[in-house]
Amino acid sequence: MIRLSLAQEPAGFDELVRKPGLRALDEMVGNPVIRTAGKKFKVVAARKQDIKGTDFPAYWTEALPDLLKCYGRLCAYTGFYIHKVTGSPSVDHSVAKTKDWRLAYEWTNYRLICSLMNSRKGVKNLLDPIAVQDEWFELEFVGFQVVPRPGLDGPLVAIVQFTIDELGLNERACIEVRTEYAEEHWEDQTNKSWDRISKRCPFVAREMDRQGRKQGPL
Known part of the structure; x- marks a missing residue:
């Protein structure tokens, strides 16, 4: 592994990911929301921290093109280039959604990794590539x-x-x-x-x- 330098949040992230994601979570715990369009979400929990990981709407996938561009298509854990067509890129939450819902739709919490590494990482307490030092x-x-x-x-x-x-x-x-x-x-x-x-x-x-x-x- 090599140390990952956090890329600057891209323009449009707030509208594509953060706002719709947080609005959906509000709706899923019964909070009033102002909506103009888009999917309507059912109430699934009394508190946001009680929402199951599988119930979080996957708005983070909207950030995938920017992650690929900002990080040169490199998997944050293997350090391998994720090839087009045959590669399978995915968005990893450094801090799991179920551990802190407030970071579910935050750019700073996203890491670009291949789907294999994403499935292996799960919610394990592994080193964050941003915290890794070159001499480790x-x-x-x-x-x-x-x-x-x-x-x-x-x-x-x-x-x-x-x-x-x-x-x-x-x-x-x-x-x-x-x-x-x-x-x-x-x-x-x-x-x-x-x-x-x-x-x-x-x-x-x-x-x-x-x-x-x-x-x-x-």
Whole structure:
């Protein structure tokens, strides 16, 4: 994993996501709302904190095009490029909807991740990519596995390893993707191949550079 810099809230987010989302939650607990159009929601709970996660209207999907653009189509957890057509991008709530309904429709709470990572993350207390520091994760180039950087203190090592394990970052498919990007650069050894890996697999690129494994032009 690499540290994620929070992108600025895009124009239109308030009208597309925040306002309709919060208005829907008001309606779902019986609060009076002013509506001009759109779906009408039934009362499902007495308090917003009691609304089930599956009942929250998915207005956050309206933010997906902006998330893809702002974050270069990179999954916040794997650091892999989410390909068009074959990729499956999704919006992750860093703080789960059921833990704080007030963040359900907030840009700052959204992370772009692939659907596989979204399903694995669930509501687990994993590291937030925005809080991750560059010196926390390391790539070892024998098996292309992600490991905690040596020198971290015990509690930090535990949460770093927990995040790696729960997301399956060292499962075969993830290892193969890292290997393919690295070997492509090593075989090509051009600036073009380096630009590609830097944009589409930046964690591997960073570790190659840090560990002296970046190759120059032939």
